[in-house]
Amino acid sequence: xxxxxxxxxxxxxxxxxxxxxxxxxxxxxxxxxxxxxxxxxxxxxxxxxxxxxxxxxxxxxxxxxxxxxxxxxxxxxxxxxxxxxxxxxxxxxxxxxxxxxxxxxxxxxxxxxxxxxxxxxxxxxxxxxxxxxxxxxxxxxxxxxxxxxxxxxxxxxxxxxxxxxxxxxxxxx
Numbered sequence: 001x002x003x004x005x006x007x008x009x010x011x012x013x014x015x016x017x018x019x020x021x022x023x024x025x026x027x028x029x030x031x032x033x034x035x036x037x038x039x040x041x042x043x044x045x046x047x048x049x050x051x052x053x054x055x056x057x058x059x060x061x062x063x064x065x066x067x068x069x070x071x072x073x074x075x076x077x078x079x080x081x082x083x084x085x086x087x088x089x090x091x092x093x094x095x096x097x098x099x100x101x102x103x104x105x106x107x108x109x110x111x112x113x114x115x116x117x118x119x120x121x122x123x124x125x126x127x128x129x130x131x132x133x134x135x136x137x138x139x140x141x142x143x144x145x146x147x148x149x150x151x152x153x154x155x156x157x158x159x160x161x162x163x164x165x166x167x168x169x170x171x172x173x
Contacts, residue, residue: 005121006114008033009055014045015083016063020107024058024083027113045069054078056117061087067095074100074166079120083107090144094152097159100166102128106139130162 006028013024013036021038028034037052039045042065049057049072057073059066061084073080082096085107096104102120105113119131133140137160141148149156158164 004031004114005118006031006034009121010035010037010052011056011058012037012039012045012048012052012054012078013058014039014064014066014069015058015060016040017060020060020083020110023110024113027110040064042069046072049073049076049078056081056121058083058117060084061092061096067099070096070099070101081105081117081120083110083113088143090140090148093140094155097129097164098166103132105136106143109136109139125166126162126164129159129164133160 009031011028011034013021015021015024018040021040025036025038028036037048039048045064046069049069054073057078057080059069059073059080059082061067061082066082066084066087070080070082079102080100081103082092082101083105084092088106093104102125103116105116109116116132119128123131155164
């Protein structure tokens with residue numbers, strides 16, 4: 001068995017693509033006592049979020065109303081990771097941060113997700129974003145273009161330096 005902070009955790013994974021959920025589950029095999037719930041749509045995910053306590057929530061953005069689910073999960077204080085392919089852009093990254101996500105990953109990093117999840121569970125919100133930018137900053141620059149952060153330089157500097165604190169979340173009804 002693997003020694004990890006993921007042992008004995010309860011995780012909710014939400015994606016409208018069953019193969020993504022299967023790939024995530026495969027990455028998480030071998031962790032002792034890890035309990036995984038899966039949802040492929042918004043309504044099922046909302047029901048699960050309101051029925052259980054989760055140590056970690058992993059959300060797709062597109063196809064499942066990921067930002068609405070993030071709003072709920074953050075309000076319930078469930079550490080949440082946004083995992084996306086189609087919505088991998090700086091606007092979605094910023095919105096994820098502002099709504100209280102703890103990480104934002106491209107689906108191309110799915111095969112390397114475990115260390116990111118461990119960071120979310122062991123690091124503070126600010127330190128987690130700092131570590132994520134240390135690991136993925138080049139991915140953001142490659143995907144978004146050089147100077148992508150210049151329009152909100154102070155915001156991005158705070159995030160990258162581990163000083164950004166999101167505003168308290170208000171659950172939408």
